[in-house]
Amino acid sequence: MAHLHAPLLKTAGLIAHYGDFQALFGVDIELNAAETVAIIGANGAGKTTLMRSIAGILRNQSAAVSFDGQHIGAQPADEIMAQGVAMVPEGRKLFPSLSVEENLLIGTYGRKSGGHWTLDTVYDLFPILRERRNNPGTALSGGQQQMVAIGRALMSNPRVLLCDEISLGLAPVIIKDIYKAVPAIKAAGASLIVVEQDISQAMAVADRVYCMMEGRVTLSGAPDTLSREDIHDAYFGASH
Amino acid sequence: MIWVDTIIQGILLGGLYALFASGLSLVFGIMRLVNLAHGDLIVMGAYLILLLVTILGVSPFLAALIAMPVMFCLGWALQKFLLNLTLGDDILPPLLVTFGLSIALQNALLETFSADSQRLPTNALTTASVQVGPISLGVMPLLTFGSAVLVIVALNQLFYRTELGRAFRATSDDPTTASLMGIKPANIFATATGIAFVIVTIAALYLGLRANFDPSIGPARLVYAFQAVIIGGLGSLWGTLLGGIIIGVAQTLGAAINPEWQILAGHVAFLLVLLVRPRGLFPRAND
Numbered sequence: 001m002a003h004l005h006a007p008l009l010k011t012a013g014l015i016a017h018y019g020d021f022q023a024l025f026g027v028d029i030e031l032n033a034a035e036t037v038a039i040i041g042a043n044g045a046g047k048t049t050l051m052r053s054i055a056g057i058l059r060n061q062s063a064a065v066s067f068d069g070q071h072i073g074a075q076p077a078d079e080i081m082a083q084g085v086a087m088v089p090e091g092r093k094l095f096p097s098l099s100v101e102e103n104l105l106i107g108t109y110g111r112k113s114g115g116h117w118t119l120d121t122v123y124d125l126f127p128i129l130r131e132r133r134n135n136p137g138t139a140l141s142g143g144q145q146q147m148v149a150i151g152r153a154l155m156s157n158p159r160v161l162l163c164d165e166i167s168l169g170l171a172p173v174i175i176k177d178i179y180k181a182v183p184a185i186k187a188a189g190a191s192l193i194v195v196e197q198d199i200s201q202a203m204a205v206a207d208r209v210y211c212m213m214e215g216r217v218t219l220s221g222a223p224d225t226l227s228r229e230d231i232h233d234a235y236f237g238a239s240h
Numbered sequence: 241m242i243w244v245d246t247i248i249q250g251i252l253l254g255g256l257y258a259l260f261a262s263g264l265s266l267v268f269g270i271m272r273l274v275n276l277a278h279g280d281l282i283v284m285g286a287y288l289i290l291l292l293v294t295i296l297g298v299s300p301f302l303a304a305l306i307a308m309p310v311m312f313c314l315g316w317a318l319q320k321f322l323l324n325l326t327l328g329d330d331i332l333p334p335l336l337v338t339f340g341l342s343i344a345l346q347n348a349l350l351e352t353f354s355a356d357s358q359r360l361p362t363n364a365l366t367t368a369s370v371q372v373g374p375i376s377l378g379v380m381p382l383l384t385f386g387s388a389v390l391v392i393v394a395l396n397q398l399f400y401r402t403e404l405g406r407a408f409r410a411t412s413d414d415p416t417t418a419s420l421m422g423i424k425p426a427n428i429f430a431t432a433t434g435i436a437f438v439i440v441t442i443a444a445l446y447l448g449l450r451a452n453f454d455p456s457i458g459p460a461r462l463v464y465a466f467q468a469v470i471i472g473g474l475g476s477l478w479g480t481l482l483g484g485i486i487i488g489v490a491q492t493l494g495a496a497i498n499p500e501w502q503i504l505a506g507h508v509a510f511l512l513v514l515l516v517r518p519r520g521l522f523p524r525a526n527d
Contacts, residue, residue: 057416077419086420093417097409106406110422156422 006069008033008191009054009085009160014064014073016049016215023049025215029193031160036182036192038206040199042235045212047195048090051164054193055087056080067160082110086158090165090195092149094137101133103148107155115157116188122151125181143174150181154188161190167198179205199231211235245375246496247489252377254468254488255385256450258481259443260461261468262391263436269475269524270412270432271327273334277342279462281437284345285311285444286453287353290360300360304445308438315437320430327429342458349455360448384446388484391439392477398435399477408432467510473520482521486513 007030016024024046031037039047052058054065056077064073072080081087086107094103104122123130126147132140137148146166153161167175175198182205185192196202202209203223211219211234219226219234264278275281285307292303322341326333368379399405407428411418415425447453447461467487472479487506494505513521 055420057419076424077416078422078424081420081422089417089420093414095410095413095417097413098406102406102409105403106410106418106421106423109403109407152421 007031007066008035009065009067009193011050011054011065012063014050014053014060016046016053016058016060018049023215024053027212027215027217029210029217029220031191031193033191034186035207036186036194036205038202038209039193039195039212040197040202040209040231040235041212043197044214046215047212048164049215050212051087051090051162051193051195054080055085055162078110081156084111084113084156084159085162086111086153086156086160087162088146088149088153088164088166090168092142092145094145094148094152096136096138098137099134100129100137100140100148103137104129104151104155107152111156111158113157117154117157119155122154125154125184126151143170143178146170146174146178147181150178150185154185154190157188158190161185161192163192163194165195165197167196167201175201199235213237242496246492248375248377249381250489250492251485252381252385252488253492254481254485255381255388256443256446256484257464257468257487258388258484259384259391259439259446260465261472261480261484262388262395262477263439263443264462264465265469265472265475265477265480266395266439267433267436268469269477270408271429272331273323273327274331274338275323275436276335276338276462277345277458278338278440278465279460280342280345280349280458281440282444282447282461283453283455283458284349285437285441286360286448287349287358289441289445289448290358293361299363300445300449304441307444308441311437311441312434315440316430316434318437319433320426323433324426324429342462346455346458353455355454355456357452357454358448359452360445362449366449380446380450384450387442387446388481391442392481395435395439395477404431464506467506470520471510471513473522473524475524476520476522479520479522486510 010030011027014024014027027050039050041047049058053060056075060073062071062074066072067083067085095106098106104119128144129147129151132144137145140148150166166178179201194202194205206223208222209220209226210217211231213234219230260282264275267273267275288307289300289303292298292306293300322337323334326337366380369376370379399408407423410421411423411425411428418425464487468483469480471483471486486509490509491502491506495502
């Protein structure tokens with residue numbers, strides 16, 4: 001019975017280094033099935049490092065990251081992706097040599113799962129991409145590029161979607177457009193971890209929020225249980 | 241009329257240089273690796289074909305066909321277990337390692353096959369020619385050129401029409417993000433070098449059918465291949481064919497004026513193109 005309630009994905013005492021610099025100091029987070037979790041925090045809090053560690057770009061102790069009951073912390077990114085953890089990387093990172101459609105198609109390279117998401121359903125989610133399908137990915141506006149990056153990750157029909165700063169550098173109206181896709185993504189069966197600098201956006205989309213500061217989780221809980229003051233202290237450090 | 245004939249012969253010779261260069265261009269385009277042993281690998285391929293011809297008693301074409309999968313595996317393993325370890329931000333390690341490989345290969349070939357020059361056995365077909373108007377075209381140069389065009393068409397199809405090709409281009413753009421797509425960059429690089437070795441085998445076949453070879457001639461083939469790649473623009477396959485043609489035409493024109501000028505004319509053409517277009521004729525936007 002116990003494992004039925006086990007989280008879909010969790011980190012346990014996750015630490016990460018860049019050379020001599022330690023970026024994460026024992027981070028524990030959990031993502032349950034069908035849940036959306038937001039991770040907030042100031043620049044340099046370790047949010048992107050956490051995402052890269054879960055996705056396997058940064059390798060860890062095997063037990064530091066678990067997915068679906070398996071320890072995956074030591075696996076490389078391509079193997080983690082094949083099990084159903086896809087990432088929308090910070091800065092979008094489209095492939096400049098590939099067209100919009102090729103950028104979407106490459107998303108299925110390591111995982112062909114035959115779920116809800118196909119070229120057609122991704123184009124239905126973001127209709128503008130159907131018009132721009134033969135353009136180079138990098139010829140699009142920032143918001144459209146972000147849609148390609150999300151669509152590319154969806155193409156593998158992931159069970160967990162990691163979204164790293166998907167609103168960074170975009171106009172508020174575009175951000176709203178992009179977040180409109182979240183219900184459809186959840187309906188197709190993905191659980192989400194969203195890294196977000198925009199606190200109100202994070203509060204609106206998430207079932208639970210983790211706030212990070214200097215490589216540690218300083219606060220966590222459902223949005224309606226956290227006061228602005230708690231968040232302010234967790235975000236910047238208690239000043240008094 | 242003699243000039244038209246000379247230029248056509250030069251274009252056909254360019255096909256051989258394009259074959260020398262395609263594998264180099266492919267590997268450079270995908271992983272920014274300059275393989276200084278490329279010429280010696282072509283010579284090694286020629287010896288492998290010769291060995292198969294001698295042992296099995298088959299024609300050089302069939303021998304090359306048999307050699308291709310062997311060479312693919314060699315290339316795959318070389319990349320996976322040696323060259324991948326040299327890739328990184330520093331461009332020096334791959335240069336040093338492939339330079340060392342070049343010397344080791346030359347000496348290994350010398351030890352094994354001696355310094356005697358060899359040639360793949362030719363039959364009537366390979367010395368035949370066809371008459372087109374007043375111009376006589378050798379069947380062998382035509383076959384060489386046709387093979388070069390075929391190789392480049394096939395590589396372009398692979399790059400732009402297949403999932404593997406998409407993975408090649410994505411990995412070339414950004415290996416880290418490619419790994420998020422489920423791609424193993426180390427295996428993609430190994431596959432690319434394997435394919436380059438198959439092209440090396442085709443180049444080796446025509447090298448051995450058209451002229452004598454011995455263990456020492458690799459570096460000169462590398463120079464022609466290099467010039468073709470650079471004239472064409474690094475990483476552009478059609479550019480590589482055009483680069484080969486320019487070197488070939490320059491060499492035959494030089495030789496027509498004075499036989500001593502053949503090789504020199506190729507180098508001069510290379511320098512002239514670089515003076516006008518320092519990044520080659522079809523440079524890639526994102527290099």
